[in-house]
Amino acid sequence: xxxxxxxxxxxxxxxxxxxxxxxxxxxxxxxxxxxxxxxxxxxxxxxxxxxxxxxxxxxxxxxxxxxxxxxxxxxxxxxxxxxxxxxxxxxxxxxxxxxxxxxxxxxxxxxxxxxxxxxxxxxxxxxxxxxxxxxxxxxxxxxxxxxxxxxxxxxxxxxxxxxxxxxxxxxxxxxxxxxxxxxxxxxxxxxxxxxxxxxxxxxxxxxxxxxxxxxxxxxxxxxxxxxxxxxxxxxxxxxxxxxxxxxxxxxxxxxxxxxxxxxxxxxxxxxxxxxxxxxxxxxxxxxxxxxxxxxxxxxxxxxxxxxxxxxxxxxxxxxxxxxxxxxxxxxxxxxxxxxxxxxxxxxxxxxxxxxxxxxxxxxxxxxxxxxxxxxxxxxxxxxxxxxxxxxxxxxxxxxxxxxxxxxxxxxxxxxxxxxxxxxxxxxxxxxxxxxxxxxxxxxxxxxxxxxxxxxxxxxxxxxxxxxxxxxxxxxxxxxxxxxxxxxxxxxxxxxxxxxxxxxxxxxxxxxxxxxxxxxxxxxxxxxxxxxxxxxxxxxxxxxxxxxxxxxxxxxxxxxxxxxxxxxxxxxxxxx
Numbered sequence: 001x002x003x004x005x006x007x008x009x010x011x012x013x014x015x016x017x018x019x020x021x022x023x024x025x026x027x028x029x030x031x032x033x034x035x036x037x038x039x040x041x042x043x044x045x046x047x048x049x050x051x052x053x054x055x056x057x058x059x060x061x062x063x064x065x066x067x068x069x070x071x072x073x074x075x076x077x078x079x080x081x082x083x084x085x086x087x088x089x090x091x092x093x094x095x096x097x098x099x100x101x102x103x104x105x106x107x108x109x110x111x112x113x114x115x116x117x118x119x120x121x122x123x124x125x126x127x128x129x130x131x132x133x134x135x136x137x138x139x140x141x142x143x144x145x146x147x148x149x150x151x152x153x154x155x156x157x158x159x160x161x162x163x164x165x166x167x168x169x170x171x172x173x174x175x176x177x178x179x180x181x182x183x184x185x186x187x188x189x190x191x192x193x194x195x196x197x198x199x200x201x202x203x204x205x206x207x208x209x210x211x212x213x214x215x216x217x218x219x220x221x222x223x224x225x226x227x228x229x230x231x232x233x234x235x236x237x238x239x240x241x242x243x244x245x246x247x248x249x250x251x252x253x254x255x256x257x258x259x260x261x262x263x264x265x266x267x268x269x270x271x272x273x274x275x276x277x278x279x280x281x282x283x284x285x286x287x288x289x290x291x292x293x294x295x296x297x298x299x300x301x302x303x304x305x306x307x308x309x310x311x312x313x314x315x316x317x318x319x320x321x322x323x324x325x326x327x328x329x330x331x332x333x334x335x336x337x338x339x340x341x342x343x344x345x346x347x348x349x350x351x352x353x354x355x356x357x358x359x360x361x362x363x364x365x366x367x368x369x370x371x372x373x374x375x376x377x378x379x380x381x382x383x384x385x386x387x388x389x390x391x392x393x394x395x396x397x398x399x400x401x402x403x404x405x406x407x408x409x410x411x412x413x414x415x416x417x418x419x420x421x422x423x424x425x426x427x428x429x430x431x432x433x434x435x436x437x438x439x440x441x442x443x444x445x446x447x448x449x450x451x452x453x454x455x456x457x458x459x460x461x462x463x464x465x466x467x468x469x470x471x472x473x474x475x476x477x478x479x480x481x482x483x484x485x486x487x488x489x490x491x492x493x494x495x496x497x498x499x500x501x502x503x504x505x506x507x508x509x510x511x512x513x514x515x516x517x518x519x520x521x522x523x524x525x526x527x528x529x530x531x532x533x534x535x536x537x538x539x540x541x542x543x544x545x546x547x548x549x550x551x552x553x554x555x556x557x558x559x560x561x562x563x564x565x566x567x568x569x570x571x572x573x574x575x
Contacts (some may be wrong), residue, residue, distance in 0.1 A: 196229020362391020
């Protein structure tokens with residue numbers, strides 16, 4: 001009996017030791033200051049790239065303490081501790097990520113260092129083996145050169161709006177097709193953060209990913225190869241970069257791309273938030289204009305490390321703090337809200353909770369909220385998600401062809417690429433001006449909620465709001481904007497621009513049994529060039545729809561009267 005117990009104990013010990021040997025603990029070491037830094041903010045050229053400096057100059061952003069690299073002297077002190085390995089460092093959080101396979105004594109030694117202010121445990125993760133790196137077939141390099149030549153031959157002057165093919169629905173839903181009459185995102189540098197970009201260069205219309213101007217970085221395995229990793233990033237990227245007229249047009253096919261791997265698809269730990277942080281700092285160093293990330297975090301494999309709803313306040317998680325720093329440095333950010341709408345968690349993830357992030361939820365082809373799309377608001381009560389885009393039965397471009405799939409991961413790049421196009425069309429507009437124009441163009445601008453946020457943006461309308469009219473209509477006087485083939489919520493909105501300072505009178509009548517009934521009269525005083533966006537019609541529709549059928553109206557007829565003329569809009573109601 002004693003022998004049996006001893007054998008069991010031995011087996012347990014060996015099993016535990018084996019598991020410990022096959023796993024690694026990760027920590028984020030926070031440092032007290034940068035007093036021993038070899039650099040100074042008066043000499044930014046020594047630690048910032050010229051691209052990063054130029055973006056700060058363009059956006060009137062000063063060089064700050066957070067731009068200074070981590071002190072080399074402090075890094076050497078930490079690395080001198082036996083049993084730890086330095087992985088990377090963050091200048092924004094003034095921290096060092098380390099790993100250790102040994103006992104806690106190494107961490108105790110680090111904690112005792114005078115330069116250390118705190119230590120955050122990131123998880124003990126099972127070691128894994130990465131797939132073998134496969135060579136790229138020479139034929140794809142030839143395809144890459146051919147595609148780049150086609151793009152180079154096109155200019156802003158002859159960019160007729162092409163047939164979007166399989167991507168037509170998701171483009172038309174938020175007005176990207178009209179936006180492409182102006183730009184395909186030319187000149188905008190986008191960094192895409194994901195779990196890998198498996199064979200992304202094999203997607204027809206994305207072969208030019210193999211060209212030298214595409215930058216690749218891997219913060220998971222640090223081998224700077226992403227073609228053999230997870231395919232999620234390739235799917236996400238296809239929504240933006242694919243350029244195959246008549247078959248599929250992504251939302252920003254002519255933008256410049258950097259592919260950054262931050263996600264480990266085999267596990268879920270805070271280390272991935274740290275990878276995201278490193279990716280954001282790397283993007284900043286390249287002078288990137290926009291980060292698009294279909295990633296979000298809330299629950300981890302180690303439950304003790306998971307976030308609570310209260311922590312999604314836009315400033316608590318590592319990744320939210322990273323996003324805030326990126327925005328502070330002049331980068332626009334678009335991320336997915338999450339797919340937890342039908343789960344116990346239900347809410348958005350992080351970093352979509354960050355104030356500077358445009359968080360994207362999913363809708364169906366009719367513009368209605370997809371049940372799986374996560375709900376807001378943020379823990380501190382801000383409107384989240386920010387916008388919706390097609391994420392239910394969205395069309396994915398893959399090496400094997402096109403297929404429909406679901407997720408806010410796919411709604412996000414549709415919007416992300418369109419944001420890049422707006423940035424390209426209006427290089428002198430601030431990120432706040434672009435975001436505000438999108439909000440004003442959206443279906444729920446006046447009545448945002450926790451499912452839709454501000455609703456579906458109309459990028460063609462946003463371009464009109466920002467001052468570029470491209471759809472051939474006469475906009476020299478008062479202008480009532482109507483979307484071609486609108487979905488329900490888009491049809492309900494009023495978007496009117498006044499040529500002069502004047503009082504505008506709006507009369508709403510309902511058609512019931514072929515008779516018009518006056519429902520409401522309103523008046524507004526508009527300044528010259530000011531836009532009127534009103535969602536009162538939506539609340540009126542809801543009010544009417546709650547009445548008995550005999551009282552329902554089949555149409556709303558809106559009359560807008562100004563000193564320069566009268567405008568009519570008929571809204572067909574669907575019950």
